[in-house]
Amino acid sequence: xxxxxxxxxxxxxxxxxxxxxxxxxxxxxxxxxxxxxxxxxxxxxxxxxxxxxxxxxxxxxxxxxxxxxxxxxxxxxxxxxxxxxxxxxxxxxxxxxxxxxxxxxxxxxxxxxxxxxxxxxxxxxxxxxxxxxxxxxxxxxxxxxxxxxxxxxxxxxxxxxxxxxxxxxxxxxxxxxxxxxxxxxxxxxxxxxxxxxxxxxxxxxxxxxxxxxxxxxxxxxxxxxxxxxxxxxxxxxxxxxxxxxxxxxxxxxxxxxxxxxxxxxxxxxxxxxxxxxxxxxxxxxxxxxxxxxxxxxxxxxxxxxxxxxxxxxxxxxxxxxxxxxxxxxxxxxxxxxxxxxxxxxxxxxxxxxxxxxxxxxxxxxxxxxxxxxxxxxxxxxxxxxxxxxxxxxxxxxxxxxxxxxxxxxxxxxxxxxxxxxxxxxxxxxxxxxxxxxxxxxxxxxxxxxxxxxxxxxxxxxxxxxxxxxxxxxxxxxxxxxxxxxxxxxxxxxxxxxxxxxxxxxxxxxxxxxxxxxxxxxxxxxxxxxxxxxxxxxxxxxxxxxxxxxxxxxxxxxxxxxxxxxxxxxxxxxxxxxxxxxxxxxxxxxxxxxxxxxxxxxxxxxxxxxxxxxxxxxxxxxxxxxxxxxxxxxxxxxxxxxxxxxxxxxxxxxxxxxxxxxxxxxxxxxxxxxxxxxxxxxxxxxxxxxxxxxxxxxxxxxxxxxxxxxxxxxxxxxxxxxxxxxxxxxxxxxxxxxxxxxxxxxxxxxxxxxxxxxxxxxxxxxxxxxxxxxxxxxxxxxxxxxxxxxxxx
Amino acid sequence: xxxxxxxxxxxxxxxxxxxxxxxxxxxxxxxxxxxxxxxxxxxxxxxxxxxxxxxxxxxxxxxxxxxxxxxxxxxxxxxxxxxxxxxxxxxxxxxxxxxxxxxxxxxxxxxxxxxxxxxxxxxxxxxxxxxxxxxxxxxxxxxxxxxxxx
Numbered sequence: 001x002x003x004x005x006x007x008x009x010x011x012x013x014x015x016x017x018x019x020x021x022x023x024x025x026x027x028x029x030x031x032x033x034x035x036x037x038x039x040x041x042x043x044x045x046x047x048x049x050x051x052x053x054x055x056x057x058x059x060x061x062x063x064x065x066x067x068x069x070x071x072x073x074x075x076x077x078x079x080x081x082x083x084x085x086x087x088x089x090x091x092x093x094x095x096x097x098x099x100x101x102x103x104x105x106x107x108x109x110x111x112x113x114x115x116x117x118x119x120x121x122x123x124x125x126x127x128x129x130x131x132x133x134x135x136x137x138x139x140x141x142x143x144x145x146x147x148x149x150x151x152x153x154x155x156x157x158x159x160x161x162x163x164x165x166x167x168x169x170x171x172x173x174x175x176x177x178x179x180x181x182x183x184x185x186x187x188x189x190x191x192x193x194x195x196x197x198x199x200x201x202x203x204x205x206x207x208x209x210x211x212x213x214x215x216x217x218x219x220x221x222x223x224x225x226x227x228x229x230x231x232x233x234x235x236x237x238x239x240x241x242x243x244x245x246x247x248x249x250x251x252x253x254x255x256x257x258x259x260x261x262x263x264x265x266x267x268x269x270x271x272x273x274x275x276x277x278x279x280x281x282x283x284x285x286x287x288x289x290x291x292x293x294x295x296x297x298x299x300x301x302x303x304x305x306x307x308x309x310x311x312x313x314x315x316x317x318x319x320x321x322x323x324x325x326x327x328x329x330x331x332x333x334x335x336x337x338x339x340x341x342x343x344x345x346x347x348x349x350x351x352x353x354x355x356x357x358x359x360x361x362x363x364x365x366x367x368x369x370x371x372x373x374x375x376x377x378x379x380x381x382x383x384x385x386x387x388x389x390x391x392x393x394x395x396x397x398x399x400x401x402x403x404x405x406x407x408x409x410x411x412x413x414x415x416x417x418x419x420x421x422x423x424x425x426x427x428x429x430x431x432x433x434x435x436x437x438x439x440x441x442x443x444x445x446x447x448x449x450x451x452x453x454x455x456x457x458x459x460x461x462x463x464x465x466x467x468x469x470x471x472x473x474x475x476x477x478x479x480x481x482x483x484x485x486x487x488x489x490x491x492x493x494x495x496x497x498x499x500x501x502x503x504x505x506x507x508x509x510x511x512x513x514x515x516x517x518x519x520x521x522x523x524x525x526x527x528x529x530x531x532x533x534x535x536x537x538x539x540x541x542x543x544x545x546x547x548x549x550x551x552x553x554x555x556x557x558x559x560x561x562x563x564x565x566x567x568x569x570x571x572x573x574x575x576x577x578x579x580x581x582x583x584x585x586x587x588x589x590x591x592x593x594x595x596x597x598x599x600x601x602x603x604x605x606x607x608x609x610x611x612x613x614x615x616x617x618x619x620x621x622x623x624x625x626x627x628x629x630x631x632x633x634x635x636x637x638x639x640x641x642x643x644x645x646x647x648x649x650x651x652x653x654x655x656x657x658x659x660x661x662x663x664x665x666x667x668x669x670x671x672x673x674x675x676x677x678x679x680x681x682x683x684x685x686x687x688x689x690x691x692x693x694x695x696x697x698x699x700x701x702x703x704x705x706x707x708x709x710x711x712x713x714x715x716x717x718x719x720x721x722x723x724x725x726x727x728x729x730x731x732x733x734x735x736x737x738x739x740x741x742x743x744x745x746x747x748x749x750x751x752x753x754x755x756x757x758x759x760x761x762x763x764x765x766x767x768x769x770x771x772x773x774x775x776x777x778x779x780x781x782x783x784x785x786x787x788x789x790x791x792x
Numbered sequence: 793x794x795x796x797x798x799x800x801x802x803x804x805x806x807x808x809x810x811x812x813x814x815x816x817x818x819x820x821x822x823x824x825x826x827x828x829x830x831x832x833x834x835x836x837x838x839x840x841x842x843x844x845x846x847x848x849x850x851x852x853x854x855x856x857x858x859x860x861x862x863x864x865x866x867x868x869x870x871x872x873x874x875x876x877x878x879x880x881x882x883x884x885x886x887x888x889x890x891x892x893x894x895x896x897x898x899x900x901x902x903x904x905x906x907x908x909x910x911x912x913x914x915x916x917x918x919x920x921x922x923x924x925x926x927x928x929x930x931x932x933x934x935x936x937x938x939x940x941x942x
Contacts, residue, residue, distance in 0.1 A: 044877050044878055044906040044907030044910075045878075045906050046906075109906065109907070109910075109911075129875050137880075137906075287908060287911060287912065290911065291911070702910065702914070704904050704905075704906065704910070706905065706906055706907075706910030706911060706914075707910070707911050708910055708911060708914040708915075709911075709914075709915075710911030710912065711911065711912050713912070713915065714912075714914070714915055
């Protein structure tokens, strides 16, 4: 119940004052007494045997405090994987140790061989260069599909064929094959969803200290989920009691998924801080970020979609090789499976679906969740197939979608939609977003322009992407049954201070999303108080009860719901206090606009007075505890399912192959919206990253396993002048199963954008008679030019 | 990275061969060399100082001459290490007589780069290797002039 209209209002972000005036407090800003600095000695080779590591000269260098190598950590566990996926035959996935420092072999360029700790970073850098490492380079394998071939070099000696696991989901393959055999048309696409580097603006940074008197550790970490890091590090890696570890994630400058995972450096610095008895800090160089921050995507896929003569989808058959890199990162195993295979229903009524995934180790940087995580791969697969099928069958791509959409359902009057791939969608109106997108675009006009352009020697193309995502991650019982080794609930505490000011403690973590504003809007609205009377606290394991952090567009849907539960408890208790004060029954008290009122009367008392009474309980109900402070945990009953329609219009230069993005229309339905400005900002940022994948980005390894574009000279990120003004629209289909009716908005842009662009370029090429099935992202001028030459 | 090319030298193959096989002259020919120590019949320990834009630094490692077919062909193998990364090269070199007193020197091989050299320097390595190759042949010609000078 909205009481002062703060929910739904485009309030300016309160955190931006400190971010834009240089008052942010990031991990690298923190300098502790007795601070020391760490630098790593890393493998230059993708795959090499370590013959010897000689630290004797380095140890004599000025300022050096300690140097540790893999041999010193033989007894220490590696970092764990947080999600167990089983082979088709039921065997547990292969989960080789991911050591904090490698002692025997380096398995990707950048694998850590030694840590050098010194008084200053410069001294540590100099000493690291004096560590003599003798290595014997071994053959390596980079490509996931090649890594499973007989005779491919093994990443881990005890993992045959480099297979971590194989996995299947959906209808039995015989049923899918039978449906496919009845198809009047089958569209087949072999494609690559290329590897991306996450590129958070703040490099990863850790600062760990140990106090021998209290036997307590404090770890400052640029993480998206400090409590999860504490859990994984204490219980699985170092075996230290959790209550003796405080983990703080202060301001964090972007993550996009790459700061979810528990990295080896976090645990190693913590281990070192006790060994040397001084705080140890490490901040990644940008060149290290490229090599070490878990990459995203990297799928090699064959997908087939069968249609009947009327254009209805009959079946979908998918085979994907997912590249895991050299080790299993924290959530790497669930990305190509439960965040990808489960989304292959898309927005369509496809009756038979089978998805088969082989997850493979290679001599490359580990791959894990990157904005969208699995869902962009699923969307790319489906939406590319839909537009290509439309071209092949010579039907309109929008019409083909309308023909196959799941009809609207609100999840209340009509039940949720049960997919063939395990999920049950909560609510949706898929034709609604496409209709709105076509209106905003002026579809008929654009098709007319396309014909005119062809007459003028230009190629104009329109590409569609109607996506769905599973967000609000996630119901613990469901993810537990699927192999997750954690619950994915959230905590939210609302502490009303005696003066009526409110502190909110959330287990979600803001690293750019604006929680300090959005969450404060929710609380201030519900309690009928001013926005500036609410403070949102996050990112400190000693301030916040517990938390699973921020990823998977979960903060508001899960974390916000926990806060709502606490607010409900506060209002309920407030009613009892008010009833006592107003000499009425608690059942007769109603709360609105910050006042407790006896129904049907003008007798009322303000929220501030109730707060004061709770802490100065002189006139107070006998059986009621003092104080006004509630903590709640919220475990969602389902995922949330935002969806939308993205349409790109591109112009392709026939002479040079250069692609110009002329227009981008995005209609997103993320359920109810708390702050439309923040949601639009999230959509814009997401779109840019999706467009980046389509047109600019991609990690390029050479055949020796060297990442050859590991700097901003060579890795191309989109810039403002590469982009048109986005045309965004919205539709609201509330989530039926959480109290705010919200679905999440953090990943939508990234999930929908890439296939719209590629489809638009292919549409442009078809309009000029170049019947291209696939173009490999990023769509560089060279690749498009070749397509223009080779296919007529 | 593939490395291939050819260069015409105004001297007979035997003369070019003699210069390339001589430690003292070799030290003048290889670009950036600041130390060359013979460790076997046809193997050397070397220090190279290269200063070419992003590929600048001191390289230490080995140079070896293999598959010697005097005076027609040999293979140069080099393993060089630096703070920036490692370079591993195997380059086949042939000396073909042209007319009475000229030699066409052809080279063809592969250079494997690792570490920062690969991730940061890859884009400019083509230009760097072209510059180094030019320096090499220019040095070789200077040496030949010295030996033919009266």
